[in-house]
Amino acid sequence: MRLDKDQEVVAQHNHGAMLVLAGAGSGKTASITGRAANLIKRGIRPDSLLLTTFSKKAASEMKTRLGALVGDEMAAQATICTFHSLGDKIIKEWPTECEREMGMSILDESDQRGLFRRLLKEVVKVDNLKDLDYRKWLSAYDRLAQDGARAVESQHANRFCEIMQTHAGIERQDQLNWLWRVFGAFEKFKREQNVVDFNDLLTLPRMALERHEMLRDALAFRYPYVTVDEAQDTCIAQYDVIRLFAKSHGNIVVVGDDDQSIYGWRGASVDNMKRFIRDFNPQVARLERNYRSTRPIVAAAAQMIANNTGRLLKNPYSECDEGAAPVFHSNKNDHDMAHSIVADIKVARAQGVPWNEQAILYRKNRIGEILEPLLLEHNVPYEVYGGKKLTDRKEVKLAMALARLVINPRDQMAFHKLADGIKGLGERGVESLCSDAEQFSGGDLFANTEVIRNAKARESVEHLGSLVGILRRRSPEELIPTLVNEIGISTYFPKETEKQLEQRMDRLGRFADWISLLVEKQRKMQSDLDPWHMILQATLEEPETDLSDNDKVILSTVHRAKGLEWERVYIAGASDGLMPMANKSGEVSDEQEERRLAYVGSTRAAKVCTLYHCAMLNLGYDTLLMNPSPYLAEMGATPGRSLQDPLPLIPKLKREGGVDVGNLVAQQIAQSAEQRESAPEPITQEQPERTRYSWESQEIPGW
Numbered sequence: 001m002r003l004d005k006d007q008e009v010v011a012q013h014n015h016g017a018m019l020v021l022a023g024a025g026s027g028k029t030a031s032i033t034g035r036a037a038n039l040i041k042r043g044i045r046p047d048s049l050l051l052t053t054f055s056k057k058a059a060s061e062m063k064t065r066l067g068a069l070v071g072d073e074m075a076a077q078a079t080i081c082t083f084h085s086l087g088d089k090i091i092k093e094w095p096t097e098c099e100r101e102m103g104m105s106i107l108d109e110s111d112q113r114g115l116f117r118r119l120l121k122e123v124v125k126v127d128n129l130k131d132l133d134y135r136k137w138l139s140a141y142d143r144l145a146q147d148g149a150r151a152v153e154s155q156h157a158n159r160f161c162e163i164m165q166t167h168a169g170i171e172r173q174d175q176l177n178w179l180w181r182v183f184g185a186f187e188k189f190k191r192e193q194n195v196v197d198f199n200d201l202l203t204l205p206r207m208a209l210e211r212h213e214m215l216r217d218a219l220a221f222r223y224p225y226v227t228v229d230e231a232q233d234t235c236i237a238q239y240d241v242i243r244l245f246a247k248s249h250g251n252i253v254v255v256g257d258d259d260q261s262i263y264g265w266r267g268a269s270v271d272n273m274k275r276f277i278r279d280f281n282p283q284v285a286r287l288e289r290n291y292r293s294t295r296p297i298v299a300a301a302a303q304m305i306a307n308n309t310g311r312l313l314k315n316p317y318s319e320c321d322e323g324a325a326p327v328f329h330s331n332k333n334d335h336d337m338a339h340s341i342v343a344d345i346k347v348a349r350a351q352g353v354p355w356n357e358q359a360i361l362y363r364k365n366r367i368g369e370i371l372e373p374l375l376l377e378h379n380v381p382y383e384v385y386g387g388k389k390l391t392d393r394k395e396v397k398l399a400m401a402l403a404r405l406v407i408n409p410r411d412q413m414a415f416h417k418l419a420d421g422i423k424g425l426g427e428r429g430v431e432s433l434c435s436d437a438e439q440f441s442g443g444d445l446f447a448n449t450e451v452i453r454n455a456k457a458r459e460s461v462e463h464l465g466s467l468v469g470i471l472r473r474r475s476p477e478e479l480i481p482t483l484v485n486e487i488g489i490s491t492y493f494p495k496e497t498e499k500q501l502e503q504r505m506d507r508l509g510r511f512a513d514w515i516s517l518l519v520e521k522q523r524k525m526q527s528d529l530d531p532w533h534m535i536l537q538a539t540l541e542e543p544e545t546d547l548s549d550n551d552k553v554i555l556s557t558v559h560r561a562k563g564l565e566w567e568r569v570y571i572a573g574a575s576d577g578l579m580p581m582a583n584k585s586g587e588v589s590d591e592q593e594e595r596r597l598a599y600v601g602s603t604r605a606a607k608v609c610t611l612y613h614c615a616m617l618n619l620g621y622d623t624l625l626m627n628p629s630p631y632l633a634e635m636g637a638t639p640g641r642s643l644q645d646p647l648p649l650i651p652k653l654k655r656e657g658g659v660d661v662g663n664l665v666a667q668q669i670a671q672s673a674e675q676r677e678s679a680p681e682p683i684t685q686e687q688p689e690r691t692r693y694s695w696e697s698q699e700i701p702g703w
C-alpha cells in the first residue's frame with residue numbers, strides 16, 4: 001500500500017513531539033508502522049522503539065505489519081505492547097522501586113476479588129460479606145487506579161472520596177473513612193504477598209516513575225522513540241507513565257481520534273490528547289481521508305458527530321463515491337428486527353458478499369442473544385466476537401495458578417485455587433498454612449506443612465510443594481503434563497460429566513500447544529527472560545479470537561468492534577434507549593460518548609451501513625418501548641422498510657406499564673441534588689497515610 005502525502009508526514013517524522021489527529025479509517029496503523037519501519041531503515045535500533053496499543057489484538061496486528069516491512073526478526077525486537085504489559089515489564093525489572101520483590105505474580109480479576117474478601121474477613125473482621133456491596137467498592141477503586149491514585153498516598157484521599165461517592169454511592173463520612181483504611185490495608189496485603197492486580201500494573205510504575213529519577217532516565221534511554229496509539233482511550237495513569245519518562249527527550253508521537261473515545265466509563269480520558277498538547281507542544285498532523293468507507297457513509301457519520309461539542313478540529317472525507325447513505329428500517333419488535341437483519345444478510349450473501357465481510361453490531365449483548373437462534377435456524381455461520389478466551393477458562397486458570405506458585409511460592413491466591421482440589425484440607429487448613437507461612441517462613445507456603453492436621457491433606461500439599469520445586473528447574477512445557485498427570489483435574493470439577501471434562505482437557509491441550517510455541521519462540525530469540533515469567537507475561541498478550549480465517553458473520557458489541565472493518569455493517573437496536581443507551585430510569589449518562597459510539601459503529605462499514613430500529617425490546621425481565629434513535633435524523637439516514645402497523649410515538653423513553661420515566665428522572669435529579677447539599681465534607685489531608693492491621697480496635701460502620 002502506498003501512503004498518501006498526509007500519511008507520509010507521519011511516516012517520515014523523526015524527532016520531536018507530534019500529535020496525529022486521525023479520522024476513522026484514515027490508515028493510522030499503516031502510518032505509524034510506516035514510521036517505525038523508516039526509523040529502523042535509517043539505522044535506529046529496533047529495540048529502542050516503544051509502541052503502545054489499546055488491545056492485545058492491535059499489538060499483534062502491528063507486529064505483523066511491521067514484520068512485513070522490515071522482517072519478523074527486526075519487528076520482534078521492538079516493544080509493541082499494551083500499557084498493562086509495559087507496566088508488567090517495568091515492575092519485573094524494577095521491583096523495589098515498584099514496591100515489590102523479584103518473582104511477583106499477577107492476580108486476575110477473580111483472584112483480586114477473592115483476596116479482597118479474605119482481607120475483609122481475616123484482617124478487618126467483617127462477619128457477613130453478603131450485606132456489603134464490596135464489588136461496587138472494587139470497581140469504584142478501579143476508577144481511582146485509572147486516575148493513577150491509590151489509598152496509600154494521602155494526597156489522593158479527596159479523589160478517593162469523590163470516586164466512592166459517585167461510583168459506589170457512599171456518602172457517609174464514617175464509611176468513607178473506614179473504606180479508605182480498608183483499601184490501604186488491601187494495598188499492604190498485596191505488597192506482603194508480593195502480588196499485583198491489573199490496577200497495580202499501571203499505578204505502581206506510575207508511582208515509581210514519579211518518585212525515581214533514575215527510573216525515568218533509564219526508560220527514556222531505553223525508549224528514545226515512543227508512539228502511543230488510540231490515545232483517546234488511554235486513562236490518566238497510562239498517559240502519566242509515558243509522560244513521566246518521555247518528557248526528557250520529547251520524542252513522542254501520539255495518535256488518536258477524539259471522536260472515537262468510547263471507554264470513558266472505564267476511566268479513559270479523551271482529555272489526555274489535550275493534556276499532550278499542553279505538556280509537549282507537539283507538531284500537529286491530520287489524517288482526514290477515510291480509505292475505508294464510501295463518501296455517503298463518511299458524510300453521514302461526520303454530520304452526526306458534528307453535534308458533539310469541544311472536539312478537536314478534523315474534516316473527514318472519502319474519495320469513494322459508490323454506494324448509498326445509511327438506511328434505517330423500523331421494526332415492531334426485536335423478533336421482527338432479527339428477521340429483518342438475517343434476511344438482509346442472506347440477500348447480501350446471495351449477491352456474493354462473503355459471510356465474514358458482514359457484521360452485526362449492537363450496544364447490548366441481549367440483542368446478540370436474540371439474533372443467535374435465528375442465525376442458527378437459517379444456517380448462517382456466525383461468531384460472537386470477544387467471547388470467552390482460553391485464559392478465562394477455569395482449568396487454564398488452574399494451570400496458571402501452578403505456574404504462579406513456581407514463580408512465587410508466597411502467592412496465596414494461587415495456592416487457594418489448587419487447594420480446592422485437596423481433600424481434607426478445607427478452608428481452615430489453608431488458613432493455618434497461610435498464616436504460619438506469613439509468621440515463620442517469609443510467606444513460603446510449602447516451608448512448614450506440619451501445621452496441617454489431616455495427614456492425607458498434609459501429604460497432598462507436600463506433593464504439590466515438591467512438584468512446584470521440580471517444575472522450577474524444568475521448562476514451562478512440563479506445566480500441563482504435571483497438572484494433568486500428577487495433580488489431576490477431575491477433583492476440581494467433581495460434578496462434571498466425562499464429556500465436560502474432556503472439553504476441559506481439550507482446552508488444556510490447546511493451552512499446552514500455545515506454551516510450546518512461546519518457548520520455541522523464546523529459544524529462537526535467545527532471550528534471557530526466565531521462561532516461567534515469559535509465560536505469565538504472555539498471558540497478558542494472548543490475542544483475542546482471530547477473525548480473518550473464518551468465513552463467519554461477526555456479532556459484536558460496538559465497543560469490541562473498535563478498530564475493525566467489514567463491507568456491510570448492520571447496527572441492531574438503533575432506538576432511543578439503546579442508541580443512546582439509557583439506564584433503567586431512562587437516563588443517558590454521557591450523551592457525547594453515546595454519539596461517539598454510534599460514530600464508531602457506523603464507520604466500521606466500508607460499503608453498506610444499515611440500521612434497525614425496534615419499537616419494542618424484550619429484555620427478559622422487562623419490555624422497553626422505544627422511539628427511533630435521534631442519531632438517525634442527525635445522520636440523515638434514509639428511511640427504508642417501515643413498521644406495517646406503527647406504534648404511536650412515545651413522548652420520551654417509556655416502560656410498559658405506563659411509568660413516565662421522564663418524570664422519574666426529574667424526581668431523581670432533584671433528590672440527588674438535595675443529597676449532595678447535605679453530604680459530609682470529603683476526607684482531608686490529615687487522614688492516616690499508612691494502615692496498620694490493628695482492626696480489632698476499629699469500629700466497622702453500619703451500612
Ligand SMILES: Nc1ncnc2c1ncn2[C@@H]1O[C@H](COP(=O)(O)OP(=O)(O)OP(=O)(O)O)[C@@H](O)[C@H]1O
Pocket residue numbers: 001002003004007022023024025026027028029030257260290291292562563564565603
Ligand atoms: N494509503 C492508503 N491507500 C489505500 N488504502 C489505505 C491507505 N491507508 C489506509 N488504507 C486502508 O484503509 C482502511 C483503514 O485503515 P486502518 O484500519 O489503518 O484505519 P484506522 O485509522 O486505524 O481506522 P479506525 O480508527 O477507524 O479503526 C484499511 O482497509 C487500510 O488498508
